[in-house]
Amino acid sequence: MPRYVVERTFPEGLExxxxxxGATACLxxxxxxxxxxxxxxxSYVTGDRSKTYCVYDAPSPEAIRRTAGRNELPVDRIxxxxxxxxxxxx
Amino acid sequence: xxxxxxxxxxxxxERTDELEALAAALATVxxxxxxxxxxxxxxxGVGKTALVDSFVGSLQGWxxxxxxxxxxxxxxxxGPFLEIADTVGGELARIASRGPQPYALTAExxxxxxxxxxxxxxxxxxxxxxxxxxxxxxxxxxxxxVPTLVVGTYRDDELTRNHPLRAxxxxxxxxAVRVNVIPLSQAAVAVLAAESGLDADALYRQxxxxxxxxxxALAAGGAGVPETVRDAVLARAARLGxxxxxxxxxxxVVPPHVERPLLDRLLPAADTALDECTTAGMLRxxxxxxxxxxxxxxxxxxxxxxxxxxxxxxxxxLAALGDADPARLxxxxxxxxxxxxxxxxAPEAGKRAAAVGSHREAAEQYARALRHADDVEPSVRxxxxxxxxxxxxxxxxxxxxxxxxxxxxxxxxxxxDTISEGHAxxxxxxxxxxxxxxxxxxxxxxxxxxxxxxxxxxxxLGLAYDQMAFLAGQGSRSDEARLWWNxxxxxxxxxxxxELEALGHARGSAVAFETAIDHGLITRAGAIQLGLAADPLxxxxxxxxxxSGRVALAFCSDHGLELxxxxxxxxxxxxxxxxxxxxxxxxxxDQILRTPRASTSPRILxxxxxxxxxxxxxxxxxxxxxxxxxxxGTISGELGRMVRPAAARAETAWLEGRENEIAALTDEAxxxxxxxxxxxxxxxxxVWRHRAGLAVELIDDVEEQHALEINGxxxxxxxxxxxxxxxxxxxxxxxxxxxxxxxxxxxxxLQRLGAxxxxxxLRRSGVRGLPRGPRRTTRENPSxxxxxxxxxxxxxxxxxxxxxxxxxxxxxERTVHHHVSAILRKLGAGSRTEAVGRASTLGIL
Numbered sequence: 001m002p003r004y005v006v007e008r009t010f011p012e013g014l015e016x017x018x019x020x021x022g023a024t025a026c027l028x029x030x031x032x033x034x035x036x037x038x039x040x041x042x043s044y045v046t047g048d049r050s051k052t053y054c055v056y057d058a059p060s061p062e063a064i065r066r067t068a069g070r071n072e073l074p075v076d077r078i079x080x081x082x083x084x085x086x087x088x089x090x
Numbered sequence: 091x092x093x094x095x096x097x098x099x100x101x102x103x104e105r106t107d108e109l110e111a112l113a114a115a116l117a118t119v120x121x122x123x124x125x126x127x128x129x130x131x132x133x134x135g136v137g138k139t140a141l142v143d144s145f146v147g148s149l150q151g152w153x154x155x156x157x158x159x160x161x162x163x164x165x166x167x168x169g170p171f172l173e174i175a176d177t178v179g180g181e182l183a184r185i186a187s188r189g190p191q192p193y194a195l196t197a198e199x200x201x202x203x204x205x206x207x208x209x210x211x212x213x214x215x216x217x218x219x220x221x222x223x224x225x226x227x228x229x230x231x232x233x234x235x236v237p238t239l240v241v242g243t244y245r246d247d248e249l250t251r252n253h254p255l256r257a258x259x260x261x262x263x264x265x266a267v268r269v270n271v272i273p274l275s276q277a278a279v280a281v282l283a284a285e286s287g288l289d290a291d292a293l294y295r296q297x298x299x300x301x302x303x304x305x306x307a308l309a310a311g312g313a314g315v316p317e318t319v320r321d322a323v324l325a326r327a328a329r330l331g332x333x334x335x336x337x338x339x340x341x342x343v344v345p346p347h348v349e350r351p352l353l354d355r356l357l358p359a360a361d362t363a364l365d366e367c368t369t370a371g372m373l374r375x376x377x378x379x380x381x382x383x384x385x386x387x388x389x390x391x392x393x394x395x396x397x398x399x400x401x402x403x404x405x406x407x408l409a410a411l412g413d414a415d416p417a418r419l420x421x422x423x424x425x426x427x428x429x430x431x432x433x434x435x436a437p438e439a440g441k442r443a444a445a446v447g448s449h450r451e452a453a454e455q456y457a458r459a460l461r462h463a464d465d466v467e468p469s470v471r472x473x474x475x476x477x478x479x480x481x482x483x484x485x486x487x488x489x490x491x492x493x494x495x496x497x498x499x500x501x502x503x504x505x506x507d508t509i510s511e512g513h514a515x516x517x518x519x520x521x522x523x524x525x526x527x528x529x530x531x532x533x534x535x536x537x538x539x540x541x542x543x544x545x546x547x548x549x550x551l552g553l554a555y556d557q558m559a560f561l562a563g564q565g566s567r568s569d570e571a572r573l574w575w576n577x578x579x580x581x582x583x584x585x586x587x588x589e590l591e592a593l594g595h596a597r598g599s600a601v602a603f604e605t606a607i608d609h610g611l612i613t614r615a616g617a618i619q620l621g622l623a624a625d626p627l628x629x630x631x632x633x634x635x636x637x638s639g640r641v642a643l644a645f646c647s648d649h650g651l652e653l654x655x656x657x658x659x660x661x662x663x664x665x666x667x668x669x670x671x672x673x674x675x676x677x678x679x680d681q682i683l684r685t686p687r688a689s690t691s692p693r694i695l696x697x698x699x700x701x702x703x704x705x706x707x708x709x710x711x712x713x714x715x716x717x718x719x720x721x722x723g724t725i726s727g728e729l730g731r732m733v734r735p736a737a738a739r740a741e742t743a744w745l746e747g748r749e750n751e752i753a754a755l756t757d758e759a760x761x762x763x764x765x766x767x768x769x770x771x772x773x774x775x776x777v778w779r780h781r782a783g784l785a786v787e788l789i790d791d792v793e794e795q796h797a798l799e800i801n802g803x804x805x806x807x808x809x810x811x812x813x814x815x816x817x818x819x820x821x822x823x824x825x826x827x828x829x830x831x832x833x834x835x836x837x838x839x840l841q842r843l844g845a846x847x848x849x850x851x852l853r854r855s856g857v858r859g860l861p862r863g864p865r866r867t868t869r870e871n872p873s874x875x876x877x878x879x880x881x882x883x884x885x886x887x888x889x890x891x892x893x894x895x896x897x898x899x900x901x902x903e904r905t906v907h908h909h910v911s912a913i914l915r916k917l918g919a920g921s922r923t924e925a926v927g928r929a930s931t932l933g934i935l
Contacts, residue, residue: 004710035904061709062676062700069673069876070908072916077846080710 001037003083004064006054007076013049029071036063055081102144103278105137108269112145115267116152116209116239125203125233127262131246132271135302135319135386138243141271142211145241153206158213159222161345161385164439164455166417167221167448170212171195178202189445191612192224192650199229200236207237214385216244216255220485221448223258224650230262231647231903234893246270254450257685273299282308288315302384309371323390330370333363341373342391343403343425347381355410401426416442420455429462437474444481447650453481453490469510472501476514483521484653491521512542513550519557523564526690526726532561547584555581556593566729566768589614616642616651620658627661628770632815635665636900644897653689656682660692662900663699664734670817670843672703673878677901694719694731698738705742706818708847712742724758732759733771740778745847747854752782769793776800781826799823805832818843825852833857875916882909887926 016022033040036059043054058064061078068075102109108130115128132138146154155177157170166172168186175186175195185198203210212218215226226242233240249256274282276294283290286308296315297303306322307315311329316322327338340356341348353360364380367373374383382388395403404426411419416439423431440455456478463471475498482491495518502511519535522528535557542551559574582590588609595602603622606615619642626634639662646654663678679696701716703709716739723731736759743751756775763771767789773796776786780800788797795814798807804826811820817839824836825848833852837860840849853860875883885895892910896903910922917932919925 002710032908035908060700061704061707061711062680065707065709066673066676066905069878070912072912078707078709 001039001057001059002080003041004056004058004061005079005081006056006064006068007079008052008054008068008074009076010050010052010074014045014052015049029073032070033067036067038063038067102137102140103274103281105141105144105271108141108271109145109148111267111269112141112239112241113148116149119207119237119239123237125236125238125240126267127230127233128239128241128267128269129259129262130241130243130269130271133247133273133300134245135300135384136271136273137301138245138271139213139384140301141269142213142241142243146209146211149209153208154211155208156211156213158346159215159217159219161214161217162417162421164417164421164451164458165217165219165222166415166439167219167443167446167451168192168195168225169219170222171199171225174210175199189442192221192447193228193648196225196228196232199225200232203236203238209239209241211241211243213243214245215242216248216253218255219443219448220254220450221443221446223254224447227258227261228648228650230266232893234891234903261684273297274301274304275299279304302386306387319386320390320393323387324394326370327372327391330366330372331363333360334366334370337363337367338372338391339395339399340403340406341380341382342388342395343400343422344407345388346385347379350378350380352407352410353380356406415439417451417455420458424458432462433459433466437477440474440477440481444477449481449484453478453485453487456481468501469505469507472498472505472510472514475501476510476517479517479521483524486653488521488524492518495521508541508545509548509550512538512554515541516550516554516557519561523561524689526722526728526731528561528565528726528728532565535561547581549585549587549590552578552581552585552587552590552593556590564728564730566766566771592618612649613651616646616649616654619645620654623658623661627665630668630814630816632665632669635661639665640897640900643900656685656689656692660695660699664695666900667699667702668819669815672707672844674900675699676703677905681902690722690726691731694722694735697722698734702738702741705738705745706843706845706847708745708850713739716742729759729762729766729768729771733763733774736760737774737778740775740782744778744781745851747851749782752778753784764789773797795819795823799826805829808832808836818845818848821845822848825855830857830859834859837861875913879909879913879916882906883913883925883929886910886913886922887929 016025030040038059039057041055041057043052045052056064058067061080064078065075112128112130115126118124119126130138130141142156146156155174157173157177159165159170168190172186175182180202182195182198182202185194190198212222212226215223218226226240229240244255276291276299279294279297279299280290282304283293288308292315293304293307296317297307300319303319303322306319306326310316310322310325312325316325327335330338337357337360340353344352348356357363364373364375368375371383372387373380382391392400404422405428408419408422408426408428408431411422416435420432420435420439423435436455436459440452440459443449443452443455456474459474460471460478463474475494479491479494479498482488482494495514499511499514499518502508502514515534515538519531519538522531522534535554538554539551539558542548542554545551555574555578559571559578562568562571562574578590579594582594588605589611592602592606592609592611592614595605599618600622603615603618606612606618619638623635623639623642626632626638639658643655643658643662646652646658659678659682663675663682666672666675666678676699679699682692682696683700697715697719701712701714701719704715705712716735720732720735720739723735726732736756739755740752743749743755756779759771760775760779763775764787769789769791770793772789773792776788776792777796777799779786786800788800795807795810798804798810804823808820808823808827811817811823821836821839821843824832824839827833834857837849837852837857840846840852841861881899882895885898890898892903892906895901895910896906899906901909914920914922914925917925917928919928
């Protein structure tokens with residue numbers, strides 16, 4: 001399955017509290033993604049929490065957009081990527 | 091894990107979660123009154139039936155309707171649903187007894203279930219015949235409307251890539267509760283082994299926790315663990331007496347179970363033997379039927395029968411069955427190698443299967459007869475070949491359909507049966523066109539006409555003319571099409587044939603549809619609906635196209651015309667794409683691409699839609715779908731299939747800033763369009779060649795907006811596009827004006843559409859004053875509902891159900907389900923009614 005980096009902008013800052021509420025929010029997203037075969041691997045969030053770079057496995061860019069809509073998440077750009085591991089060569 | 095092990099019955103070790111999932115699904119149905127589908131899957135012998143047994147055993151106050159699909163090579167069409175109809179009785183049984191179409195049976199079943207709720211269990215749907223799958227598919231689309239839990243079980247280890255169940259499972263979507271029955275854990279196997287004295291580790295290693303294998307290994311009672319399930323079953327059977335063993339053999343050749351009267355005829359006075367087998371746990375006797383406790387055990391016993399005694403047993407069954415279902419008789423006839431019986435029952439079974447729409451089974455029954463038909467009269471054999479071809483064609487086995495016709499045609503020729511030969515050639519033309527053999531198709535149709543014309547007006551000649559008119563129309567040769575058309579009208583007049591009469595009305599007119607319906611010509615009526623849906627789209631009357639597309643989709647869905655559904659979906663996708671509703675376009679296209687059908691035309695449009703949406707949004711990999719679409723279009727050599735992929739590839743190159751490639755990408759299609767003088771095609775391609783700086787030559791009937799763009803009237807072209815309802819094309823035209831105010835307007839429009847790539851290109855072109863950063867499209871109403879969600883909300887106000895909303899908006903039910911959940915969440919509402927109330931308080935509607 002292709003892997004994608006999805007860039008998102010949150011003008012008011014992304015808010016996912018580090019408590020049970022946050023956990024529920026994340027799990028909800030994971031569950032809604034599963035319907036389209038989309039797996040959220042992890043996200044990198046900028047210091048001001050206005051931008052995220054999210055790594056996903058998904059069958060197609062359409063599936064990424066469909067689940068983003070369902071999760072009310074913005075999408076700026078989707079890029080297909082491959083893994084490059086710097087330590088692989090050691 | 092100990093706490094999850096119930097005290098009674100070891101078959102149900104570690105099934106608490108699965109039982110709870112089923113119970114929860116049923117509780118939802120009970121509370122909401124909306125039906126649900128539950129799918130129970132797992133490998134053979136893992137314990138699906140035991141799970142269902144335990145689930146239905148625990149129910150109180152629910153009516154349980156239960157049936158299983160048969161493990162026959164060619165099962166009887168609608169088998170499980172006919173069995174259920176028999177149990178229910180009344181109107182359902184009456185309809186079932188008349189060899190119903192799947193939609194008719196489903197409609198009555200839904201009426202029955204809405205009057206009297208039930209838990210409806212269909213087991214082993216991996217063995218289901220095509221008509222049964224159609225009923226399941228239709229039932230699932232409507233399941234929300236009846237307070238019923240539908241449970242389907244299947245072996246997931248038997249689903250090959252092209253297994254017919256796969257496509258159906260895809261359509262079930264997320265509405266289904268999915269229960270995956272996994273093998274027992276090592277701990278559970280140890281618990282079971284504890285009482286037996288068998289080595290627990292060895293037992294687990296050998297059986298991998300497969301419940302049936304574990305049970306058999308324990309029952310085999312040897313010192314060691316048997317190597318295979320088969321060994322375990324045989325070890326158990328070896329301890330039975332001779333009479334009991336004979337009984338096992340007889341039951342083994344009658345899958346899935348043998349009725350008591352039949353058994354009595356086969357083996358009179360077998361009561362003692364039967365007691366011995368049931369006590370030993372090999373057979374189960376219930377509701378007047380005797381069968382193996384598990385299909386794996388039956389197979390193990392059947393495998394040990396020497397060919398001779400197997401044949402003898404099947405002969406005895408065939409003789410004892412009398413006048414049973416011909417599908418069943420054909421099965422035993424073939425196993426008994428009784429050619430006369432095969433030739434008697436297989437075609438009859440084929441005829442019945444085709445009548446209820448089980449074309450996969452019909453094709454196999456005719457193949458069965460044809461394998462033994464060397465001495466059959468040639469005209470009869472040719473007739474079976476044609477019937478096999480029809481059933482193959484309708485089930486996407488195109489190569490087999492063509493093969494059968496190519497054998498049948500020379501037989502008719504030899505017989506001098508010109509009418510049948512001509513008609514088979516017309517069919518050949520029809521079947522050749524679908525996968526894209528356009529030239530061959532035309533040659534066959536011309537040959538049909540040449541054969542049939544000397545015989546004067548006939549139904550077959552009319553249909554051949556219709557085929558010629560169709561091919562000419564598809565090939566964008568409208569003068570020629572009109573010519574064939576007029577000949578068709580003459581023949582229709584001369585013969586008074588109702589099908590020709592339906593065809594003789596303006597293609598795709600309401601009158602034609604009525605005529606077809608009046609004469610019960612369902613497939614023809616569906617074909618007419620295709621015309622009603624397509625014509626307004628090609629004329630860019632989008633409102634009409636959307637409306638008639640939805641009507642046509644509903645008609646074809648209800649009547650199981652799956653092939654036609656794909657055509658309609660591809661047009662709905664194209665219409666949504668051109669109107670800037672890209673999510674919807676992608677949803678429709680996805681539905682087509684999920685099923686591996688051979689029809690090229692819908693696939694080309696679906697791939698083009700996906701590729702273009704990706705390109706415009708700047709999403710990854712627009713080229714794979716576009717290249718595939720173009721390749722499919724070029725193979726057919728048909729202009730209508732080449733233009734859209736060619737234009738889409740040109741646009742994608744343009745968006746990527748590679749205008750210099752546009753000439754090469756469009757040359758072939760453009761030259762063909764010019765040679766044929768087809769206005770819409772020349773215009774669609776000329777626009778991109780013009781943008782790439784190539785000189786273009788316009789012809790008379792190029793669409794107005796294309797001509798305007800090429801002649802420099804960009805603002806006027808934009809206005810025309812807007813008037814037509816195509817916001818993206820309008821924005822592109824505005825962007826060409828060179829007027830910064832209009833270009834900023836274009837930029838905003840592109841942003842609104844999510845056309846990031848086109849917006850970026852405009853920015854690269856140096857237009858000043860364009861805003862930076864992404865837009866926040868969902869911030870436009872107080873509760874952050876998206877445009878789509880507001881649309882769904884409006885339909886909630888009308889009191890529509892998800893299935894109805896799905897139909898109205900041409901979305902899948904699961905998408906609607908998600909929109910509704912999002913609406914409830916965003917409005918903080920607990921129910922649909924509450925959401926509607928909230929929305930009107932907030933002034934969203």
